[in-house]
Amino acid sequence: MNKKENFETKLENAKKILETLMNPEITLQESVKAYETGMNELAEAQKMLEDAQIKINEIKTK
Numbered sequence: 001m002n003k004k005e006n007f008e009t010k011l012e013n014a015k016k017i018l019e020t021l022m023n024p025e026i027t028l029q030e031s032v033k034a035y036e037t038g039m040n041e042l043a044e045a046q047k048m049l050e051d052a053q054i055k056i057n058e059i060k061t062k
Contacts, residue, residue, distance in 0.1 A: 010048065011041075013038075014042050017034050
């Protein structure tokens with residue numbers, strides 16, 4: 001990740017990767033790489049959600 005990406009960007013990247021995976025002409029090697037990249041994007045987005053939830057809970061308990 002070269003620059004700080006936001007949650008929405010992560011989801012958009014994952015959506016584009018899904019479109020790539022749906023291409024019937026994609027090779028097995030390309031599909032494995034795209035899947036790996038997509039799963040990383042989703043994992044990072046999930047981490048962002050979890051971090052946001054922690055911050056919200058901290059604010060609520062003050």
